[in-house]
Each structure stands twice: as C-alpha cells, then as structure tokens.
C-alpha cells in the first residue's frame with residue numbers, strides 16, 4: 372500500500388492511496404483534476420470527499436470527464452454535487468480492498484466527514500498537524516467534540532490532512548506551550564524538513580496528542596498559555612468549550 376500526498380493549489384494535498392500491485396487507487400479531496408490525472412494511469416476505485424469547499428471538490432468534474440462512472444462518496448450535503456453515494460456518521464465505505472468508516476466531524480463545515488480505516492485518517496480541514504480547521508459553520512463545542520472523537524483513535528493512526536499548514540501551526544503551538552519538550556523536538560524536525568521542502572504529512576496521531584494545542588485543551592500548560600498570552604482568556608472555571616473557543620480565536624488573529 373502506498374500513500375501519497377499530491378500537492379495542489381497553494382497548499383492543499385490531494386491524498387492518493389494505491390495498493391501494491393497498482394490495481395486499485397483511492398483519491399481523497401481532489402481540489403483540481405490535473406495532478407491526479409498525471410499521478411494515476413487507471414481510474415481510481417473511488418473518490419472520497421470530506422466537505423464542500425471548492426479546494427477539496429473542484430477537480431471532480433474533470434476526473435469524471437476522463438473516468439466516467441467513478442464512484443464519488445460524499446457527505447449528505449447538496450453543496451457537494453456529482454456524488455454517487457451519500458454517507459453519514461458510522462457508515463462503512465468499501466473502496467477496492469480498503470474498508471473505511473465515515474465519521475461526522477462538524478465544526479469547519481456542518482456536514483464535514485472524516486474517513487478512518489487501515490490506520491489512516493482522512494480528515495480534510497478538521498484536524499491539521501499542530502492545528503485545526505477554522506470554524507466556518509460550527510461552534511467551538513462542535514469542533515471540540517469532533518476533535519475529541521479523532522483524538523480517541525489509535526495513536527498509530529496516520530493523519531492525512533487537507534493542507535500543508537504545519538510550519539505556521541508550529542509557530543502558534545510554541546506560542547501556546549513554549550515549554551513542551553515533545554513540541555520542541557517536533558519543531559526541530561520540522562525545521563530540517565523546511566530546508567528540503569518535504570511534505571510534513573501524514574502526521575502520527577500520537578505526535579498530535581503530544582504537541583497539538585487543539586487536542587490538549589485540558590492540559591494545564593495549554594490553559595496557562597491561553598490565560599497569559601491570548602488576547603481574550605476565559606475565567607478559570609470556564610467550560611472546556613470556552614477554553615477551546617478562546618484558543619481558536621487566538622489562532623484566528625495570530626500572525627505566524
């Protein structure tokens with residue numbers, strides 16, 4: 372099995388999974404068609420779509436033009452056209468030799484899905500390495516509940532995010548939690564990668580649990596960072612949702 376992030380647009384990744392004999396392929400979130408047509412010699416077994424934003428679905432018409440009849444698996448949302456199958460939370464999705472479970476993860480958008488299976492998580496714009504998606508259609512409580520679900524997956528899970536935001540997210544994460552040794556180590560590795568221009572993804576869920584402030588809202592050092600440095604901090608006895616909302620708002624205004 373080969374997992375490949377195909378860079379697209381300014382900082383998107385289209386995920387491409389192929390099996391060892393090259394018989395089957397799976398494409399996730401094709402924001403554009405051209406690099407996928409270049410990467411694959413035969414039609415994919417299916418296209419998975421996590422949410423309706425154009426930079427995740429814009430390539431679907433071009434792919435279907437070349438490869439008519441390719442299954443397109445998408446959330447229950449009319450803003451994602453051309454779907455051949457709509458799935459909702461908990462539904463099993465079989466693509467060639469691979470089985471995935473759809474997980475409803477609202478927050479970035481209200482109908483956002485993630486797909487989990489084979490120790491892989493395709494999570495679109497919900498979870499990023501060292502960050503999380505902006506709350507375009509959801510509340511902090513919804514996004515936090517979605518991230519809690521993802522955080523409960525096995526630590527070995529390889530997290531396949533929709534964007535290469537890791538370097539700027541790392542600067543924010545260090546502002547939140549400057550004394551986290553795991554984060555310092557990861558930042559060092561990222562610095563080396565930056566020189567080579569290599570994709571920082573997929574990331575391992577265990578590393579995210581150790582370093583990503585949005586998965587660490589219950590950690591005292593993260594709350595101390597918010598209290599001391601965020602433009603608006605909640606009261607000490609505020610809810611987790613309120614702490615999470617303050618962290619997300621801080622990031623929204625953070626110049627990395």
Ligand SMILES: [Zn+2]
Nearest residue numbers: 422424479496
């Ligand atoms: Zn998006």
